[in-house]
Ligand SMILES: [Ca+2]
């Protein structure tokens with residue numbers, strides 16, 4: 373009995389080791405774009421390769437009557453996009469699009485070549501209330517307008533409480549996005565084909581769930597087909613954005629469809 377028992381123990385141990393090795397290998401392919409632990413608390417612009425600017429050129433949105441800043445417009449709003457203490461964890465720092473940070477575009481360079489057929493971009497995200505936040509990638513060197521998106525997720529609670537995915541020339545409702553709840557989002561991008569998939573975990577979806585709209589799981593780049601390297605992470609708001617939106621743990625794997633969790637499987641912080 374004893375040798376058999378030992379053999380079972382060793383097989384179990386080996387299985388655990390192999391699983392751990394496989395998991396860390398998958399995570400190892402993710403490269404951190406930013407976890408916001410090294411920057412200074414305060415405005416993000418100019419820190420760790422990030423640019424964050426008020427969209428004063430976009431008069432219709434910057435000076436919209438429904439802008440939370442009223443006639444002051446969006447001129448001072450880049451200062452509201454900042455590295456902040458995570459409201460759910462005093463030991464963690466996040467990128468926060470704070471309340472009233474309307475019509476601010478923020479970007480940081482990445483590179484997903486046009487020939488790339490499988491890259492995975494990961495974010496953790498959370499909102500506290502009414503937001504109008506967009507996150508994804510751009511093929512434009514200095515992105516600042518809506519058509520500069522190719523891969524785009526939108527959270528805008530005026531029309532819907534749901535995440536919306538950009539599919540070519542329209543936004544389609546996809547999944548609930550609760551307030552005060554951390555979500556993990558994976559974009560699996562095929563730049564050669566100009567399509568992407570989105571997977572989400574959090575809130576009512578405790579397990580990773582592939583976003584599907586009318587049975588469709590592959591969405592088309594905003595501007596359709598193009599020979600375009602994706603060169604920036606691109607974030608943008610528009611009115612009304614009267615609550616806070618946090619980003620953390622932005623990771624990119626340009627080598628594969630990688631559905632591992634680069635945060636090491638830690639449960640989403642609330
Ligand atoms: Ca962090």
Ligand SMILES: [Ca+2]
Pocket residue numbers: 486563564565566597598599600601
């Ligand atoms: Ca392409």
